[in-house]
Amino acid sequence: MERPIYMDYQATTPVDPRVLEAMLPYFSERFGNAASGGHAFGWEAQAAVKRAREICAKVLGAEPMEIVFTSGSTEGIGLALKGAAESCLQRGRHIVTCATEHPAVIDTVRHLAARGLEVTWLPVDREGSIDLRQLAAALTERTILVALMAANNEIGTLHPIADIGRVCRERGVLFFCDATQGVGKIPIDVRRDAIDILSFSAHKLYGPKGAGALYVRGKDPPVRLAAQTQGGGQERGMRPGTLNVPGIVGLGRACEVAAEELSTEAARLTRLRRRLHDGITRGVAGVALNGPAEKRLPGNLNLWFEGVDSAALMMEMKEVAVSSGSACASTEREPSHVLKAIGASDRQAHSSLRFGLGRMTTEWEVDRVVELTVRAVRRLRESAP
Ligand SMILES: *Cc1c(COP(=O)(O)O)cnc(C)c1O
Numbered sequence: 001m002e003r004p005i006y007m008d009y010q011a012t013t014p015v016d017p018r019v020l021e022a023m024l025p026y027f028s029e030r031f032g033n034a035a036s037g038g039h040a041f042g043w044e045a046q047a048a049v050k051r052a053r054e055i056c057a058k059v060l061g062a063e064p065m066e067i068v069f070t071s072g073s074t075e076g077i078g079l080a081l082k083g084a085a086e087s088c089l090q091r092g093r094h095i096v097t098c099a100t101e102h103p104a105v106i107d108t109v110r111h112l113a114a115r116g117l118e119v120t121w122l123p124v125d126r127e128g129s130i131d132l133r134q135l136a137a138a139l140t141e142r143t144i145l146v147a148l149m150a151a152n153n154e155i156g157t158l159h160p161i162a163d164i165g166r167v168c169r170e171r172g173v174l175f176f177c178d179a180t181q182g183v184g185k186i187p188i189d190v191r192r193d194a195i196d197i198l199s200f201s202a203h204k205l206y207g208p209k210g211a212g213a214l215y216v217r218g219k220d221p222p223v224r225l226a227a228q229t230q231g232g233g234q235e236r237g238m239r240p241g242t243l244n245v246p247g248i249v250g251l252g253r254a255c256e257v258a259a260e261e262l263s264t265e266a267a268r269l270t271r272l273r274r275r276l277h278d279g280i281t282r283g284v285a286g287v288a289l290n291g292p293a294e295k296r297l298p299g300n301l302n303l304w305f306e307g308v309d310s311a312a313l314m315m316e317m318k319e320v321a322v323s324s325g326s327a328c329a330s331t332e333r334e335p336s337h338v339l340k341a342i343g344a345s346d347r348q349a350h351s352s353l354r355f356g357l358g359r360m361t362t363e364w365e366v367d368r369v370v371e372l373t374v375r376a377v378r379r380l381r382e383s384a385p
Contacts, residue, residue, distance in 0.1 A: 004321040005365045009299055009358030010153045010181060011323055015250065016206035016359065022253040023208065026246035034243045035234060045245045052252025059255045060198065061189035062215050068235045069248050072212040073180040074104040076199035079239060080176045080214060081108045083225030084145050084197065085117055088174075092142030094118040096135065096173075098149075099341040100128050100157070105147055105178055106337070118142070127292040128157030128342050136167050145174045150182030154338040154354060155291030156300030158186060165194030174223060180204050180212075181297060184258025185266065190215055196223050202247065206359055207254030211247030214239075261359075269298035269357050276355060276366045277301055283374030284381075290339060290352055299357040304344070308351050308380050316376035320369050323354045 006014075015023075026048060034049045036042025053064045070076040085095070097109055099121050113119045120138045122130045130148065139146075146168050148159050161177055168175040176197040182188055183200040190198060201212035216238065217223045231240035258265075281287050286306030305313060310324035311333075335349035344352070355369070 002319070004319050005369055006321045007355045007357060007361070007365075007369060008321050008323050009356035009361070010204070010297075010354065011356065012203050012209065013206045013358055014360060015208055016254065016257055018257055019207050019250050019253045023246045023250040026249050030245075032245075034245055035232060045243075048245060048249050049243055052248045055252040055256050056213050057215075059183065059259045060215050061191050063218060065236070066190075066215055066218040068214040068216055068239050069243055069251075070199075070212045070214055070239055071210050071244070072203065073102075073178065073199045073201035076201070076212050076214040077102075077104040077178055078108050079225060079228050080197045080199060080216075081105070081112065081145070081147060082228055083238065084174055084176065084223070085112050086226035087224045088144040092140075092144050094120070094140060094142040095145050095147060096120045096122065096138045096143060097147040098122045098124060098130055100124050100152055100154075100338045101147065101149055102153060102178055102180070105149070109147065122148075124157075124341050126342050128152055128155050128338065129292070130159065130164075132160065132163055132167060135164065136171075139167070139171045139173055143171070143173050145176055147176045147178070150177050150179040150188060151186060151297045152291070152300075152338065153181050154300075154336060155302045155342065156297035157291055158182075158295055158297065161188070161195065162193045168196075169194045184255060184262060185297060185299070187262070190217070197225070202251040202254050205251075205254045205258055208247050208250045211244055211251045213251060265359065266298045269361070272357050272361055272363065272366050273298060273301050273355075275363070276357070276370060277303075279367065279370030280373050283370060284377045287377075290342065290344065299361075301355040301357070302339075302352060303355070304348050304352045305377055306351065307384065308377055310351055310353050312380055313353060313376055316380055317372045319372055323356070324350075324352065 030044045032041030032045035034045040053067045056067045057064045109119055124130055148164055150161050151158050165175050174196045177195045179188055179198050180201045184205045196217045198215040203209040225238050227238050234240045288304045290302040290304055335346045339349040
């Protein structure tokens with residue numbers, strides 16, 4: 001069988017050839033441990049990590065010392081939430097977050113709630129947006145942290161991070177942003193947006209799996225996160241352990257390429273997404289968009305196909321790799337918590353598909369996916385009783 005057309009870029013992305021090329025020497029001849037200070041192998045690795053740290057910082061508008069390398073966003077999110085909760089215990093034990101966050105945030109917050117943390121879950125409207133007045137009203141003397149994502153991985157909603165940052169800063173509350181879908185895709189600047197902690201991941205950004213970073217504000221005043229693993233003093237003690245040098249080099253190169261191409265790529269993906277959306281809605285009736293129409297992640301299109309089961313639809317169009325929920329939850333048949341939060345019924349949630357477009361998506365692929373989707377939806381509706 002021919003390989004399907006890949007339209008699942010919110011689940012993961014292929015490694016860009018430019019990123020792979022930068023990484024390769026660090027698997028073989030430049031294999032040193034970045035903590036080995038006594039010889040050239042260590043210095044070589046150290047220099048590569050330093051350079052990647054500078055690039056990651058620059059892309060976020062941060063300082064190099066504010067970057068903590070991790071194994072990806074799930075780890076970064078855990079360190080941010082547990083680390084902040086642990087180091088702010090004297091100040092209070094209240095966190096504000098939202099119903100549409102990634103499971104890495106939701107499950108960590110639940111874990112903390114089971115240990116006595118108070119949580120406010122902000123609701124969202126039909127497009128997945130929070131109400132800033134509700135956010136401001138939720139903050140109390142005991143609130144230590146607000147955790148809200150930059151861009152939603154299922155329906156593409158963009159949260160107004162600069163406004164959220166301003167509200168949090170005025171009230172002296174830390175703002176943690178899960179920017180795994182945002183970094184390299186939408187403009188983010190941690191100073192302008194008043195973000196205190198931010199997590200992102202290389203594999204959503206055309207870099208390798210198993211590498212990511214956490215921005216942790218280092219001054220005015222510095223944010224302290226209690227380490228969640230103990231060992232050597234790497235990463236200012238917040239994340240000890242031998243650094244994944246090839247992964248870090250890949251993350252740096254991935255950030256560099258994404259920053260260079262951000263605006264042209266956003267425009268190209270917006271055009272391709274509209275072409276896909278228009279093509280499908282012209283071809284079949286009873287299709288509605290999940291998530292916002294305009295202000296959204298350029299490469300995300302989540303559609304509800306009335307009366308069509310999404311699992312059956314995916315079987316009917318095996319030539320396309322799409323998703324019927326987030327990758328982590330899609331083996332179960334639980335309706336998506338994000339679609340439920342925007343008011344979808346279980347039936348609607350089970351009739352929705354996410355199309356994720358990205359750097360390697362071509363116009364030809366989009367037109368082919370329109371054709372295959374329209375044909376599959378028609379066939380299923382015709383065969384329905
Ligand atoms: C993929 C994703 C994560 C998890 O990142 P990993 O690096 O795969 O652990 C967290 N949040 C969002 C929004 C994501 O899309």
